Amino acid sequence: MTQTSSTESLLLEIALPVPLRRCFDYLPPADITPSALQPGALVRVPFGHQELIGVLIKVKTESAQDLGKLRHALAIIDPRPALDSELLDLCLWAADYYQCAPGEALQTALPVLLRQGEPAQLRGEPVFRLTTEGKGLPEGALKRSPKQAALLAALQTHHQLSRNDLDLLDIPRSIAKSLIDKGLARIDEIVPSQAPHPAELLREQPLVLSDEQQAAFAQIDYGSFKTYLLDGATGSGKTEIYLQAIEQSLKQGKQALVLVPEIGLTPQTLQRFQRRFNLPIVALHSGLNDRERLDAWLQARDGIARIIIGTRSALFTPLKEPGILIIDEEHDGSFKQQDGFRYSARDLAAVRAHRLGIPLILGSATPSLETLHNAIQGRYQYLRLKARAGNAKPPEIQLLDIRGEILHEGFAQASIDAIGDTLGKGNQVLVFLNRRGYAPTLECHDCGWLANCNHCDARMTVHQTPRHLHCHHCDHQRGIPKRCPSCNSSKIQPIGQGTERSEVVLQQLFPAHKVIRVDRDSTRNKNSMQKLLVDVHSGEPCILVGTQMLAKGHHFADVTLVVIIDADAGLFSTDFRGAERMGQLLLQVAGRAGREEKSGRVILQSHHTDHPLVQTLVQQGYHALADLILHERQITQLPPYRHLALIRAESKQAIAAVNFLQTARKIAEQLQAPHPLLNYLGPLPAMMEKRGDRFRYQLQINSAQRKPLQQLLSELALQLEVSPLAKRVRWSIDVDPQEMG
Ligand code: ADP
Numbered sequence: 001m002t003q004t005s006s007t008e009s010l011l012l013e014i015a016l017p018v019p020l021r022r023c024f025d026y027l028p029p030a031d032i033t034p035s036a037l038q039p040g041a042l043v044r045v046p047f048g049h050q051e052l053i054g055v056l057i058k059v060k061t062e063s064a065q066d067l068g069k070l071r072h073a074l075a076i077i078d079p080r081p082a083l084d085s086e087l088l089d090l091c092l093w094a095a096d097y098y099q100c101a102p103g104e105a106l107q108t109a110l111p112v113l114l115r116q117g118e119p120a121q122l123r124g125e126p127v128f129r130l131t132t133e134g135k136g137l138p139e140g141a142l143k144r145s146p147k148q149a150a151l152l153a154a155l156q157t158h159h160q161l162s163r164n165d166l167d168l169l170d171i172p173r174s175i176a177k178s179l180i181d182k183g184l185a186r187i188d189e190i191v192p193s194q195a196p197h198p199a200e201l202l203r204e205q206p207l208v209l210s211d212e213q214q215a216a217f218a219q220i221d222y223g224s225f226k227t228y229l230l231d232g233a234t235g236s237g238k239t240e241i242y243l244q245a246i247e248q249s250l251k252q253g254k255q256a257l258v259l260v261p262e263i264g265l266t267p268q269t270l271q272r273f274q275r276r277f278n279l280p281i282v283a284l285h286s287g288l289n290d291r292e293r294l295d296a297w298l299q300a301r302d303g304i305a306r307i308i309i310g311t312r313s314a315l316f317t318p319l320k321e322p323g324i325l326i327i328d329e330e331h332d333g334s335f336k337q338q339d340g341f342r343y344s345a346r347d348l349a350a351v352r353a354h355r356l357g358i359p360l361i362l363g364s365a366t367p368s369l370e371t372l373h374n375a376i377q378g379r380y381q382y383l384r385l386k387a388r389a390g391n392a393k394p395p396e397i398q399l400l401d402i403r404g405e406i407l408h409e410g411f412a413q414a415s416i417d418a419i420g421d422t423l424g425k426g427n428q429v430l431v432f433l434n435r436r437g438y439a440p441t442l443e444c445h446d447c448g449w450l451a452n453c454n455h456c457d458a459r460m461t462v463h464q465t466p467r468h469l470h471c472h473h474c475d476h477q478r479g480i481p482k483r484c485p486s487c488n489s490s491k492i493q494p495i496g497q498g499t500e501r502s503e504v505v506l507q508q509l510f511p512a513h514k515v516i517r518v519d520r521d522s523t524r525n526k527n528s529m530q531k532l533l534v535d536v537h538s539g540e541p542c543i544l545v546g547t548q549m550l551a552k553g554h555h556f557a558d559v560t561l562v563v564i565i566d567a568d569a570g571l572f573s574t575d576f577r578g579a580e581r582m583g584q585l586l587l588q589v590a591g592r593a594g595r596e597e598k599s600g601r602v603i604l605q606s607h608h609t610d611h612p613l614v615q616t617l618v619q620q621g622y623h624a625l626a627d628l629i630l631h632e633r634q635i636t637q638l639p640p641y642r643h644l645a646l647i648r649a650e651s652k653q654a655i656a657a658v659n660f661l662q663t664a665r666k667i668a669e670q671l672q673a674p675h676p677l678l679n680y681l682g683p684l685p686a687m688m689e690k691r692g693d694r695f696r697y698q699l700q701i702n703s704a705q706r707k708p709l710q711q712l713l714s715e716l717a718l719q720l721e722v723s724p725l726a727k728r729v730r731w732s733i734d735v736d737p738q739e740m741g
């Protein structure tokens with residue numbers, strides 16, 4: 001019993017999933033050996049009247065809490081820690097930096113099943129293999145079902161395929177089932193283990209890099225930490241560089257972690273990796289169920305998966321042999337979490353790569369101004385690709401002044417003609433409009449009544465399929481009235497354009513062609529995006545109409561014309577990032593055109609063709625626009641020249657939110673008096689003051705240096721947490737906020 005008694009003087013510091021910025025001390029579970037107490041292990045503990053699962057942060061001998069009141073932890077869920085020290089430290093660092101409760105940050109990093117107490121162990125995984133009968137089938141069998149034939153061929157080459165492999169090869173599970181029903185294939189359970197590295201890492205030969213690509217590629221150092229900005233237009237060959245950089249890393253026996261925006265995680269991207277590499281790849285995407293997600297996570301941790309591709313939270317994937325981190329489309333807003341643990345996966349990737357001593361590549365055609373600034377200042381190594389890879393030429397952008405033009409449901413005649421022309425030549429058209437629904441609002445022609453949301457400072461959007469009014473901010477829905485609720489007139493009409501309406505109009509104008517709408521409504525179901533895009537990839541002339549979902553990551557080889565219905569949407573935003581976002585979005589959309597041999601053309605409809613931002617963007621491109629905006633940011637003392645934090649508060653009573661923030665400001669000013677290098681703004685109403693029946697206010701803190709801001713926020717957060725006013729509001733701290741609303 002000597003071993004048990006030796007835990008007697010030990011205490012466990014545990015992070016629990018509660019919104020308090022502190023850890024909790026417990027006595028070790030009874031009958032446990034000290035060796036089972038490893039930081040990073042999950043622990044079940046009593047908390048009030050409930051039981052919670054927390055993460056063991058450290059084992060210590062002293063507590064600031066009253067020892068007599070400490071309770072015993074109930075059990076260590078798995079003596080092998082779920083989080084290794086690297087990941088645990090990263091999460092704690094991030095919790096501290098983003099002013100989040102440590103337990104909440106750790107929640108985000110852990111797969112759901114681990115949080116629920118599932119042991120962090122790989123289970124047997126079903127794999128598909130051929131039966132003797134299947135193996136005996138001659139090549140070219142199953143000709144009548146091409147999908148079955150494809151699966152047969154894949155099984156003959158690879159001997160076994162996991163469910164993940166089927167997804168990557170785009171083979172529906174029903175096809176696998178048909179082969180099983182025919183007695184040609186069977187399912188075996190195997191526990192994956194780290195296979196010896198295959199002699200040949202590659203399935204296909206890499207492309208020969210262009211001089212420019214080669215120059216960029218040659219600068220990457222795989223043995224130490226450095227952040228690289230790979231800045232190159234869409235189609236300039238960035239992905240090819242990622243693939244070859246990953247290859248270098250894999251050759252050294254290392255793993256690669258690649259983050260992509262949610263929308264960009266298309267089968268196209270995955271298949272490109274799958275085609276290239278002969279090593280296990282896992283994809284962490286929103287289509288996985290909890291068990292699949294945990295399996296992928298464990299395979300990365302145990303070194304089985306060599307390439308991990310995922311969205312934001314995949315940053316927290318444990319890696320046995322980390323070699324390189326890559327963030328594609330680094331400017332994309334989805335890398336910043338907007339609630340709870342408000343981290344930026346892009347910024348944390350730099351922290352993680354630094355701690356691991358490995359390279360980080362940030363890639364974009366339209367880098368964020370923060371990243372661009374870092375590259376210009378020399379903090380990041382600047383790698384630039386100016387030409388398009390292969391034979392593709394950059395698209396020609398034509399600014400179309402629509403002031404005074406008679407528009408046909410939003411379309412200028414010149415745009416309609418261009419669409420007709422393009423279809424006539426057998427090519428495809430992409431129409432971009434960043435507003436889903438039929439029309440942004442409903443108006444009474446007689447009295448001017450507008451369909452407002454009762455719960456928000458916002459208009460209700462008109463939807464036709466199905467017919468209803470929908471508030472996109474609080475999700476409130478109601479029917480479309482037949483008569484004006486204000487004057488009883490029957491002349492109420494939808495005003496403005498949404499994607500549904502453009503779809504209807506385009507279908508009327510071009511009845512012989514398919515019009516395919518891509519937005520959040522049309523892609524709600526699993527795989528619906530892929531289904532919609534089947535027609536597009538068949539190459540038939542057609543029109544794609546959609547929101548920014550279309551702007552990201554897709555490769556439409558036959559699109560030669562892009563029409564942007566409303567280029568002005570971002571110009572007059574009250575968010576200081578409005579212009580930057582507009583530039584990024586327009587160029588990302590424009591970049592969809594003419595990617596292969598066919599050259600592309602972009603029509604930008606605008607009411608403000610002489611606006612300096614629009615002019616600069618069209619005539620000189622994104623980098624000139626970025627220079628202009630950076631200059632403005634320097635003068636107005638905004639990021640990347642200053643550091644920002646927002647304290648937000650919302651409440652059903654506006655006064656409660658305002659009072660809370662006034663108190664916050666008072667406390668803050670006592671901690672750090674306002675000074676030219678650190679100042680306060682607010683409380684001010686948020687851009688949309690009322691949303692979902694809550695009044696929203698914010699206090700902005702702007703600092704020239706990061707350290708004093710961090711110190712201030714940490715102290716402020718602790719004081720606010722215990723303030724009685726905090727009980728009457730929902731409040732949060734957002735460090736490096738991306739959305740100012
Ligand atoms: P990006 O990621 O910058 O959009 P990609 O790497 O996807 O660019 O390249 C765009 C297209 O050009 C792809 O079809 C790719 O196969 C092709 N490509 C890239 N690099 C080369 C190269 N060195 N030689 C020939 N084709 C290339």
Ligand code: ZN
Pocket residue numbers: 444445446447448449484485486487488489
């Ligand atoms: Zn009316």
Ligand code: ZN
Pocket residue numbers: 453454455456458471472473474475476692
């Ligand atoms: Zn609403």
